[in-house]
Amino acid sequence: MRDALPHGTYKVQALDRAFAVLDLLGESDTPLGLAQVASSLQLHKSTAHRFLMVLERHHMVERTGNGKFRLGLRLFDFGNRAIEQYDLRDRAQPHLRRLVTETEETAHLCILEQAHVIYIDKIEPGRSVRMITRIGASNPVHCTSVGKAILAFLPEERIAEVIRRTRFERFTHRTIATPEALRAEIEKTRRRGYAVDDEELEEGLRCIAVPVLDAQRQPVAAVSVSGPSFRVTAQKLPAIANHLLQCVRGISADMGFISGNRSSRTTAWSA
Structure with a gap:
């Protein structure tokens, strides 16, 4: 149930309570037990337990060896990503x-x-035939070069999680349609250092992408070049990949992720 507040904001009781639990654990110097959480927030123990179980399932909180609760490392990941994304586009x-x-x-x-991948920025050339996309739109990972570029350099557990969540919808006759085919494409992407969408999302459109890697060499984003397949030909892909590599290395250097003096080998940051 959502209640309007005087200042035009809204209250969602379950969310407010979940954030209250996170705030409480964040303010505490030591892990807290169920009874402490319930007492501090004036909740029934059964209610506090339900919130803690849901937050634990989503790795927002974690349980210590003696059964007490503290903030989970997923919040650290969210915080890092928020900082990166705030600065990344500029x-x-x-x-x-x-x-x-x-x-x-x-x-x-x-x-x-x-x-899914979310398009957070787009810059177009002055040509008449261009890709029709909009900032804020999303597309599935399995049929996009940016999705495959990010997937290829994630840890295995994240790859497995993304594949488990993926609905292998077909958009063209070239679209990857099975987890096994996607894994094969991920391995190919990892070897050559760049990903390709070969008319898999839209007929007549070819895209190539390279990941933006952080200081731990984990992908935080990807940059792609997209165009009609009669211009973005298979023969041009290696040259475009080199331009992409220089682009993402420049972004990573400006973000403070790398020193800027690494080798410029295309095989995705293997140097």
């Missing part, structure tokens, strides 16, 4: 503009959200 802009000038095709900057 810092990427000059590099994306240079990439578009070099390739004369559309550039996208995307992040991973569950089993």
Whole structure:
């Protein structure tokens, strides 16, 4: 049940209580037991227990060896991603503009959200035939170059989780349709250092992408170059990949992820 508040905001009791639990654990210097959480928030123990179980299932809180609760490391991950994404788009802009000038095709900057990629920026060339996308839109990982580029450099447990969440919807006759085929494509992407959407999302459209890696060499985003397949040909892909690599290395350097003096080998940051 949602109640209107005087200042035009809204109250969702379950969410408010969940955040109250997180606030309480965050303010405590030591893990708290169920009784302490219930007493501090003036909740019945059964109610407090339900909230803690749900938060634990989503790794927002974790249980210690003696059964007490503390904040989970997923919150640390969320915090890092929020900081990165807040700055990422602004810092990427000059590099994306240079990439578009070099390739004369559309550039996208995307992040991973569950089993989809979200387009957080887009820069277009001055050509009449361009890719029709919008900032804020999303597409599945299995049929996008940005999705496959990010997947290829995630830890195995994250890859498995994303694949488990993926609905292998077919968009063209080239669309990857099974977990096994996606894993094979991930391995190919990892070996060559860049991912390709070969008319898998839309007929006549080819895209190539490279991940933006953080200081731990984990993907925080991906940058793609997209265009009609008659211009973005298979023969041009290695050259475009080199431009992409320089772009993402520049973004990572500006974000403070790398020193900027690594080798420029395309095989995705293997140097």
